[in-house]
Amino acid sequence: MQRPNLELLSLLLLLLLWQLTAFLANNRLLPGPIDVARRLWGLTVDGPLLSDFGHTLWRAAIAFVASMILGTVIGLLMGRIRWLDRLFAPWLFVGYNLPAIVIAIALYIWLGLGDVALILAVMCNKMPMVITTVRQGAQNLSPDLDELAVAFRLAPARRLRYVIAPQLLPFVFVAARTGLSLIWKIVLVFEILGSDGGAGFRINIFFQFFDVAGILAYTVVFIVIVLAVEYGLLRPFERQALRWRPDPV
Amino acid sequence: MASGPRLIVNIEEKRYAGNVPVITGLCLDIAPGSVVALIGPSGVGKSTLLRIMAGIDRRYVGSVTIADREVHHAPPAGMMFQDPRLLPWLTALDNLKAVRSETTDSEAMTWLDRVGLADAAALYPAQLSGGMQRRLALARALGVNPHLLLLDEPWTSLDHELGEELRNLVAELIAGERSTAIFVTHDARETAGLASRVVHLSGRPARITERVVQ
Numbered sequence: 001m002q003r004p005n006l007e008l009l010s011l012l013l014l015l016l017l018w019q020l021t022a023f024l025a026n027n028r029l030l031p032g033p034i035d036v037a038r039r040l041w042g043l044t045v046d047g048p049l050l051s052d053f054g055h056t057l058w059r060a061a062i063a064f065v066a067s068m069i070l071g072t073v074i075g076l077l078m079g080r081i082r083w084l085d086r087l088f089a090p091w092l093f094v095g096y097n098l099p100a101i102v103i104a105i106a107l108y109i110w111l112g113l114g115d116v117a118l119i120l121a122v123m124c125n126k127m128p129m130v131i132t133t134v135r136q137g138a139q140n141l142s143p144d145l146d147e148l149a150v151a152f153r154l155a156p157a158r159r160l161r162y163v164i165a166p167q168l169l170p171f172v173f174v175a176a177r178t179g180l181s182l183i184w185k186i187v188l189v190f191e192i193l194g195s196d197g198g199a200g201f202r203i204n205i206f207f208q209f210f211d212v213a214g215i216l217a218y219t220v221v222f223i224v225i226v227l228a229v230e231y232g233l234l235r236p237f238e239r240q241a242l243r244w245r246p247d248p249v
Numbered sequence: 250m251a252s253g254p255r256l257i258v259n260i261e262e263k264r265y266a267g268n269v270p271v272i273t274g275l276c277l278d279i280a281p282g283s284v285v286a287l288i289g290p291s292g293v294g295k296s297t298l299l300r301i302m303a304g305i306d307r308r309y310v311g312s313v314t315i316a317d318r319e320v321h322h323a324p325p326a327g328m329m330f331q332d333p334r335l336l337p338w339l340t341a342l343d344n345l346k347a348v349r350s351e352t353t354d355s356e357a358m359t360w361l362d363r364v365g366l367a368d369a370a371a372l373y374p375a376q377l378s379g380g381m382q383r384r385l386a387l388a389r390a391l392g393v394n395p396h397l398l399l400l401d402e403p404w405t406s407l408d409h410e411l412g413e414e415l416r417n418l419v420a421e422l423i424a425g426e427r428s429t430a431i432f433v434t435h436d437a438r439e440t441a442g443l444a445s446r447v448v449h450l451s452g453r454p455a456r457i458t459e460r461v462v463q
Contacts, residue, residue, distance in 0.1 A: 144334055151303045151328040152348040152393060162347040166338040244338040244373045
């Protein structure tokens with residue numbers, strides 16, 4: 001007998017509850033899913049939704065990729081070279097605990113209200129988390145496999161590809177996954193704070209007009225994008241990269 | 250046909266962490282193409298000596314030369330560790346190719362075939378039995394085309410039949426390639442018919458107390 005699709009059922013239940021609450025409240029500040037869907041359609045066809053999300057996605061993608069590459073390299077070096085770790089660990093701690101908004105405001109003042117300042121601000125917020133996660137992975141690399149690499153005189157590139165990178169990959173995935181959710185939030189806040197376009201910028205305008213349907217329409221798009229990245233990109237890539245792992249019993 | 254290199258080991262002192270001396274005043278001159286068994290009780294320093302010969306352990310006073318080249322500058326030896334030490338994310342075939350960039354698919358397949366693992370080429374280490382993993386580790390050691398083979402208790406923890414099978418295989422391959430080979434064992438019976446020389450390590454710190462030429 002086929003098992004019921006509980007995930008789909010859960011979504012339908014949520015929509016039903018939402019519609020019912022909106023119907024009972026009967027207030028334009030709490031639109032139901034049907035109103036939000038209508039607004040979403042309008043913003044997509046005649047409005048700025050596609051262009052806004054194009055801006056935001058581009059900023060988030062640049063900040064994400066740059067943070068992951070730089071953070072992974074720095075995390076690997078700090079995890080492998082003890083003096084480097086001791087030298088920069090306090091920087092990492094400070095970076096981890098600096099309020100995101102302070103970094104964004106400072107960069108906006110120094111570099112102006114532009115994409116460069118926004119992307120740098122996002123990177124400054126995300127990189128400490130990537131560095132910390134990858135550093136932890138690098139500190140736990142197998143010494144036995146290090147010996148193997150030495151015994152067979154593996155060249156650095158070969159050693160990185162066959163011995164180090166596969167051990168770090170699970171940590172990189174953790175950093176990517178947590179980082180992705182963090183980046184969305186930061187990009188939106190920084191766009192609200194100072195930018196000339198993007199989803200955050202638009203949500204700020206919706207807020208000023210109390211356009212809750214518009215805000216919720218943009219939220220729905222965010223959820224769809226996050227799910228698409230998780231299930232369409234991250235999970236298949238992770239499954240492929242970690243296919244050697246025995247299936248859990 | 251060329252034979253394996255001459256190996257000269259001269260260790261004045263090797264200490265473990267905690268400053269405990271483990272080997273002192275050890276000199277060994279191993280002739281090209283000879284097969285040497287290192288035997289001695291557990292913990293005496295046999296594996297440590299093998300790791301020094303492989304260039305893994307550099308923290309000692311003394312010198313090791315392979316064919317007149319300092320060990321760290323010599324080409325890699327074919328090393329088989331006590332545990333299989335395979336790369337779990339690579340298939341059996343790729344485990345052989347990963348340790349030597351020149352190894353082609355067909356060369357790797359030839360080695361897998363010689364250790365009876367041709368059908369397991371596409372399997373990951375976790376899908377292989379313990380005995381198969383050890384055979385794969387042996388194929389990897391042999392697959393780097395070494396003139397020097399270093400085997401650390403290669404038959405330990407294998408059942409008698411498989412151990413005998415691997416021993417015969419190693420004997421055949423060493424004879425064929427005329428490699429210099431050094432293997433560690435704690436069982437003197439394992440040296441019979443394979444080693445041309447048996448070096449006995451004992452004491453603390455370890456010294457060579459017996460040399461037998463067979």
